[in-house]
Amino acid sequence: MSEEQNKPQENLPAVNPIELPIARKGMFGVKGTGDTSGYGGLVVRRPPKLSSPRPYGGPDRTGEPGEFDVIADELERALGDGFHDAVERVVVDRGELTFHVKRERLVEVMRHLRDDPALRFELSLGVSGVHYPHETGAELHAVYHLCSITHNRRLRIEVSCPDADPHIPSTVSVYPTHDWHERETYDFFGIIFDGHPALTRIEMPDDWEGHPQRKDYPLGGIPVEYRGASTPAPDQRRSYS
Amino acid sequence: MTALHDETTEGKVYTVNGQDWDELVKQISESSDRHLVVNMGPQHPSTHGVLRLVLTLDGETVVEARPVIGYLHTGIEKNMEYRTWTQGVTFVTRMDYLSPIFNETAYCLAVEKLLGITDRIPERAQVLRVLMMELNRISSHMVAIATFGMELGATSVMIYGFREREMVLDLFEYITGLRMNMAYVRPGGVSMDLPAGAVDKIGEFLKIMPKRVKDMRKVLDENPVYLRRTRDIAYLDLTGCMALGVTGPMLRAAGLPWDLRKAQPYCGYETYDFEVPTETGCDVYSRYLVRMAEVEESLKIIQQALDRLTGPELKGKPVMIEDKKIGWPSKLALGPDGLGNSPDHIAHIMGTSMEALIHHFKLVTEGFRVPAGQAYAAVESPRGELGAHVVSDGGTRPYRVHFRDPSFTNLQAIPATVEGGMVADVISAIASIDPVMGGVDR
Amino acid sequence: MGLEEKLPSGFILSTVEQVAGWARKNSVWPATFGLACCAIELMAAGGPKHDLARFGMERASASPRQADLMIVAGRVSQKMAPILRQIYDQMAEPKWVIAMGVCASSGGMFNNYAIVQGVDHVVPVDIYLPGCPPRPEMLLDAIVKLHDKIQNTKFGVHRERQIEELERRALNPLPLVDDRGAVR
Ligand code: SF4
Numbered sequence: 127m128s129e130e131q132n133k134p135q136e137n138l139p140a141v142n143p144i145e146l147p148i149a150r151k152g153m154f155g156v157k158g159t160g161d162t163s164g165y166g167g168l169v170v171r172r173p174p175k176l177s178s179p180r181p182y183g184g185p186d187r188t189g190e191p192g193e194f195d196v197i198a199d200e201l202e203r204a205l206g207d208g209f210h211d212a213v214e215r216v217v218v219d220r221g222e223l224t225f226h227v228k229r230e231r232l233v234e235v236m237r238h239l240r241d242d243p244a245l246r247f248e249l250s251l252g253v254s255g256v257h258y259p260h261e262t263g264a265e266l267h268a269v270y271h272l273c274s275i276t277h278n279r280r281l282r283i284e285v286s287c288p289d290a291d292p293h294i295p296s297t298v299s300v301y302p303t304h305d306w307h308e309r310e311t312y313d314f315f316g317i318i319f320d321g322h323p324a325l326t327r328i329e330m331p332d333d334w335e336g337h338p339q340r341k342d343y344p345l346g347g348i349p350v351e352y353r354g355a356s357t358p359a360p361d362q363r364r365s366y367s
Numbered sequence: 368m369t370a371l372h373d374e375t376t377e378g379k380v381y382t383v384n385g386q387d388w389d390e391l392v393k394q395i396s397e398s399s400d401r402h403l404v405v406n407m408g409p410q411h412p413s414t415h416g417v418l419r420l421v422l423t424l425d426g427e428t429v430v431e432a433r434p435v436i437g438y439l440h441t442g443i444e445k446n447m448e449y450r451t452w453t454q455g456v457t458f459v460t461r462m463d464y465l466s467p468i469f470n471e472t473a474y475c476l477a478v479e480k481l482l483g484i485t486d487r488i489p490e491r492a493q494v495l496r497v498l499m500m501e502l503n504r505i506s507s508h509m510v511a512i513a514t515f516g517m518e519l520g521a522t523s524v525m526i527y528g529f530r531e532r533e534m535v536l537d538l539f540e541y542i543t544g545l546r547m548n549m550a551y552v553r554p555g556g557v558s559m560d561l562p563a564g565a566v567d568k569i570g571e572f573l574k575i576m577p578k579r580v581k582d583m584r585k586v587l588d589e590n591p592v593y594l595r596r597t598r599d600i601a602y603l604d605l606t607g608c609m610a611l612g613v614t615g616p617m618l619r620a621a622g623l624p625w626d627l628r629k630a631q632p633y634c635g636y637e638t639y640d641f642e643v644p645t646e647t648g649c650d651v652y653s654r655y656l657v658r659m660a661e662v663e664e665s666l667k668i669i670q671q672a673l674d675r676l677t678g679p680e681l682k683g684k685p686v687m688i689e690d691k692k693i694g695w696p697s698k699l700a701l702g703p704d705g706l707g708n709s710p711d712h713i714a715h716i717m718g719t720s721m722e723a724l725i726h727h728f729k730l731v732t733e734g735f736r737v738p739a740g741q742a743y744a745a746v747e748s749p750r751g752e753l754g755a756h757v758v759s760d761g762g763t764r765p766y767r768v769h770f771r772d773p774s775f776t777n778l779q780a781i782p783a784t785v786e787g788g789m790v791a792d793v794i795s796a797i798a799s800i801d802p803v804m805g806g807v808d809r
Numbered sequence: 810m811g812l813e814e815k816l817p818s819g820f821i822l823s824t825v826e827q828v829a830g831w832a833r834k835n836s837v838w839p840a841t842f843g844l845a846c847c848a849i850e851l852m853a854a855g856g857p858k859h860d861l862a863r864f865g866m867e868r869a870s871a872s873p874r875q876a877d878l879m880i881v882a883g884r885v886s887q888k889m890a891p892i893l894r895q896i897y898d899q900m901a902e903p904k905w906v907i908a909m910g911v912c913a914s915s916g917g918m919f920n921n922y923a924i925v926q927g928v929d930h931v932v933p934v935d936i937y938l939p940g941c942p943p944r945p946e947m948l949l950d951a952i953v954k955l956h957d958k959i960q961n962t963k964f965g966v967h968r969e970r971q972i973e974e975l976e977r978r979a980l981n982p983l984p985l986v987d988d989r990g991a992v993r
Contacts, residue, residue: 441845441886442919529852
């Protein structure tokens with residue numbers, strides 16, 4: 127990692143803990159420094175969490191006010207004064223618009239997005255969970271991708287909740303398709319969607335312990351048990367280093 | 368046997384294990400309860416893979432249907448977090464195993480978006496992607512119709528379908544070296560160019576296939592038995608589709624011409640001439656018609672793609688991005704002992720260019736870095752919108768990859784389509800959704 | 810198994826073995842146990858080009874009780890494993906298992922929490938068939954090898970001796986590569 131990249135950039139506050147470089151280490155089964163792949167010394171910088179300034183532009187990234195500004199304006203009009211309370215951050219990145227919404231206001235925002243004639247995001251493409259263990263107080267994220275067939279636009283909604291209180295209101299009442307998607311996110315990340323009609327595991331067996339796609343869950347590590355004898359988990363059986 | 372049933376809050380619940388039928392029939396005929404809960408799957412020849420259904424029946428009528436999934440959960444999304452970006456292709460191709468090229472393309476489009484190189488993908492690679500995707504669409508639809516026939520007991524349809532699919536697989540094998548799970552599309556382009564003779568083979572395929580499709584349509588389109596089993600079965604209208612997030616042929620069979628290839632084109636689809644077939648029946652038969660029409664449209668697109676590949680503009684052009692830090696360096700070639708690095712390439716990196724060797728080594732062992740951020744890219748797979756939500760934290764491995772698989776979402780439509788219908792129609796309903804459990808469970 | 814078990818050892822038993830083996834190997838009824846990508850290749854093997862019917866195997870049995878060969882085609886998840894075992898237990902003796910593909914043989918590339926690292930943790934496997942997915946031709950080869958095994962299955966006392974012999978050989982495996990000489 128070069129000098130230059132570890133230096134704080136001028137336009138950002140110098141001691142932003144979110145920006146400190148982190149080290150990602152190791153492949154599956156590699157312990158200590160037995161790394162033959164070059165991953166071990168890898169240092170990665172986190173992107174700063176900033177709000178994009180206006181104008182947001184559109185998917186074509188021209189820098190002129192565009193489609194994204196229209197969506198934001200319309201949502202602002204629909205929510206009234208509550209917009210700045212409900213939408214914590216607006217991020218425009220790689221031709222995609224993301225609203226970071228407060229979890230308390232999620233259902234209301236979603237309902238406006240679906241029903242308002244100027245917005246009309248009638249198709250939801252489901253929920254995707256992401257686990258950021260380093261973001262204290264907002265470890266678990268639920269990401270919703272919406273699509274408007276009427277206006278042919280896309281939008282991403284991101285909601286976060288702390289690991290200690292993993293609750294996000296369910297949006298099944300707005301988008302019935304979220305039924306299975308929320309169950310899946312619960313299964314993999316342990317986010318509890320309040321108000322979901324039947325929040326049970328969907329992919330893993332019902333009696334499974336833990337939420338396997340969280341970052342603190344090992345990739346392997348399930349001993350296979352059969353007739354009293356158990357075969358150790360793969361990461362304890364084999365070693366790549 | 369005395370305690371065959373338990374008293375529960377929902378009434379008497381009988382548990383049947385086989386071999387106690389006489390007892391059961393006696394007990395049931397004495398009681399007034401009407402509902403029978405039947406477990407179907409996950410190992411059942413008609414459930415299209417390892418899908419399990421819990422059906423509550425009132426006689427022959429389905430009162431309630433509950434799909435249970437997860438029997439093929441493979442943890443692919445998590446496994447990808449431990450491999451490089453390029454290796455991720457090898458994983459995604461095994462998700463929805465009937466449409467591997469679509470998985471790869473969706474993933475690669477998302478990674479390319481994150482890298483910011485979408486505009487720098489060589490034209491020839493884009494055309495090759497389109498060509499492969501459309502070939503794949505044909506093979507996937509052929510299996511959809513073949514398994515549909517098989518599940519309804521029409522073995523000849525299955526044999527036709529698999530014969531046609533085999534032709535596509537032969538092409539795939541000739542082009543990529545593998546029949547399935549080929550990991551052909553890579554971030555930055557495709558893994559290799561068409562081998563010599565591939566164009567002729569595809570040309571031959573394009574000559575035979577329309578006739579075969581016609582034959583299949585002759586067997587099925589007007590077949591009275593087939594019509595009885597498919598017309599007005601598993602009705603799901605546009606409102607239902609929208610609410611349940613259903614996309615693909617099911618949505619187009621409800622009358623909405625929503626096809627990402629037209630609506631939000633990728634890989635240069637806006638430059639091809641093709642139609643988006645729709646039907647308005649909202650039933651199994653309409654979905655079949657849409658699929659067949661799509662196969663015909665795909666043939667058109669393949670012809671156009673082939674013309675471009677052989678045309679003067681794209682002939683001999685690169686198929687991988689001209690960026691030594693991203694483009695997969697190896698040049699694969701079909702040798703006498705199978706697919707591998709071409710002798711020329713090995714001579715180049717080992718003998719003449721130290722720099723090429725370094726790039727090769729770095730990319731193969733460590734991979735490239737992807738700037739932090741998240742991206743979503745979607746393609747129109749044979750089953751609907753296939754989206755890849757890819758998150759990077761700036762490293763050489765994905766931070767999180769999530770696939771929005773159309774089979775997963777479309778399966779939610781089972782209760783809406785089968786409840787109130789006959790139990791035999793459940794099979795038609797599932798087959799018309801054409802779920803691939805590998806995609807559902809990932 | 811049946812009456813043939815009771816026959817005295819010697820010439821008659823050997824003949825019965827041969828006849829029964831010949832009959833069995835030519836009428837293997839596979840239970841459909843398609844799981845993932847490999848199942849598609851399994852179906853392709855039953856299709857017109859590869860034509861499993863040549864081996865008397867076109868009758869895929871939907872009910873495990875009428876099957877004697879289980880082709881585990883695909884990755885077995887932790888959720889599926891108990892079901893797999895149940896199906897196996899429901900099959901009538903004699904029964905054989907082919908682990909088709911690397912996933913069924915060893916977990917393959919999915920070395921993770923969700924996949925059982927090889928079906929041999931759950932059921933005894935007769936033939937391991939590598940490949941991802943194995944081509945239909947490879948499956949046919951595996952089936953021919955299995956036929957050989959079925960043909961040469963012994964009965965009664967012979968069977969006991971055969972098991973002993975196999976056990977002895979398994980305990981003293983020779984290295985696959987002769988590593989005499991100064992390699993190290
Ligand atoms: S071995 Fe390969 S083809 Fe077979 S199930 Fe596993 S991943 Fe799929």
